[in-house]
Amino acid sequence: MTKRREFIKHLSLISALPFLARFSSNATGRVFSNIEIKRLKDLAKAKNLFYGCAVNNRIFNDYGYDALIAGQCNMIVCENAMKWAALRPTPHTFDFGIADTYLQFAEKNKIQMRGHNLCWHESIPKWLAATITTTNAQEMLTEHIERVVKHYAGQMHSWDVVNEAIDIHANNDSGLRTKSIWFEMLGEEYIEIAFKTAAANDNKALMTYNDYGLETDSEKRRRVLDLIDRLKTKGIRIDALGTQAHLDGVGFVNNFSANEYQLFLNDAADMGLKIFITELDVNDQQLPNNNDDRDLGVAHVYRDFLNVALTNPAVYGLLTWGITDRYSWLDHIKPRTDRLPQRPLPFDEHLQPKAAFNAIADVFERLK
Ligand code: XIL
Numbered sequence: 376m377t378k379r380r381e382f383i384k385h386l387s388l389i390s391a392l393p394f395l396a397r398f399s400s401n402a403t404g405r406v407f408s409n410i411e412i413k414r415l416k417d418l419a420k421a422k423n424l425f426y427g428c429a430v431n432n433r434i435f436n437d438y439g440y441d442a443l444i445a446g447q448c449n450m451i452v453c454e455n456a457m458k459w460a461a462l463r464p465t466p467h468t469f470d471f472g473i474a475d476t477y478l479q480f481a482e483k484n485k486i487q488m489r490g491h492n493l494c495w496h497e498s499i500p501k502w503l504a505a506t507i508t509t510t511n512a513q514e515m516l517t518e519h520i521e522r523v524v525k526h527y528a529g530q531m532h533s534w535d536v537v538n539e540a541i542d543i544h545a546n547n548d549s550g551l552r553t554k555s556i557w558f559e560m561l562g563e564e565y566i567e568i569a570f571k572t573a574a575a576n577d578n579k580a581l582m583t584y585n586d587y588g589l590e591t592d593s594e595k596r597r598r599v600l601d602l603i604d605r606l607k608t609k610g611i612r613i614d615a616l617g618t619q620a621h622l623d624g625v626g627f628v629n630n631f632s633a634n635e636y637q638l639f640l641n642d643a644a645d646m647g648l649k650i651f652i653t654e655l656d657v658n659d660q661q662l663p664n665n666n667d668d669r670d671l672g673v674a675h676v677y678r679d680f681l682n683v684a685l686t687n688p689a690v691y692g693l694l695t696w697g698i699t700d701r702y703s704w705l706d707h708i709k710p711r712t713d714r715l716p717q718r719p720l721p722f723d724e725h726l727q728p729k730a731a732f733n734a735i736a737d738v739f740e741r742l743k
Contacts, residue, residue, distance in 0.1 A: 425692030428696070430444055434477070435476065461498070462523060466503070489583075537569050550594075570613055582612055586599055591622075619652075620656075623658045627657070637687065644689030650690045651692055660711050670730040677735060703717055703720060
């Protein structure tokens with residue numbers, strides 16, 4: 376690193392610790408000198424919870440972004456860097472270079488790390504799709520999980536071992552996703568193989584099943600708990616449930632039942648599972664284009680959801696899927712028809728806190 380870059384980096388870290396906004400400026404170049412913003416990690420920690428976010432590779436060259444994360448989070452997860460496609464350039468090689476750099480960043484800033492993920496129907500490298508067969512699939516899955524989990528053993532808070540295995544629209548008796556290379560090659564057993572292998576290679580990390588849609592879809596909730604129950608009955612170690620919480624600004628308001636969601640969390644807790652909110656963001660596709668109204672709509676969803684989710688004693692923490700609107704997967708996957716960028720996260724594109732930030736802070740502060 377050159378002296379100049381080192382200096383800038385140093386500055387950006389100071390700005391995050393402890394009063395992030397002090398050195399930063401907004402779009403018009405105005406400098407905020409007296410704003411002392413709260414740190415979500417402190418508010419969470421005071422209630423024995425964690426707060427964190429998914430982090431992408433811009434962390435290595437956007438020195439406002441990395442400072443924001445260091446200032447606000449005590450947990451991070453790689454948005455993509457630990458997925459198959461990132462770690463596995465070829466059938467016989469593992470490339471941990473970039474993923475390891477996240478871990479170094481986390482350690483340096485006293486942040487814990489979740490691993491995401493070991494087995495998913497997406498992020499399948501081309502070579503894998505081209506060479507996998509019913510004969511070699513088990514070995515390929517086992518080898519990958521063994522190597523990756525061993526590489527990080529003792530250093531991970533938790534691992535999303537299997538991601539998104541349920542698809543209630545699939546034509547399958549147990550609600551399992553059938554359009555998955557792992558299901559196609561190994562049937563339901565792939566889930567068991569994944570969890571067994573992960574558990575055998577790290578007895579510290581909490582082995583987690585992670586899925587979306589659980590906040591509003593009762594059929595999916597039932598399928599997920601049934602799946603976990605089948606695994607547990609077989610004696611397979613599964614420690615935690617990740618409820619992703621990619622919420623829709625309008626759909627959530629129409630479909631969320633606080634009571635039913637609370638019952639679901641209780642059922643999961645009764646099965647001995649810890650629960651993490653793993654990927655919270657709010658898709659504002661159908662909310663007004665005016666920023667203030669949009670931010671209030673998004674914040675309203677954050678508040679209503681977290682008021683229910685975080686009050687459950689089995690819920691141990693919250694990660695948002697990103698932290699600033701500067702980088703959100705929703706702009707790619709769910710662009711607005713008016714082409715305005717989405718505003719789904721607690722900080723805006725200038726790294727300034729928004730109404731959603733206040734909603735999270737407020738819920739943390741009011742928790743008993
Ligand atoms: C997404 C990333 O955000 C994108 O950058 C990538 O192109 C596709 O994957 N559920 C998950 C995450 O478990 O891994 C997904 O992340 C978002 C949905």
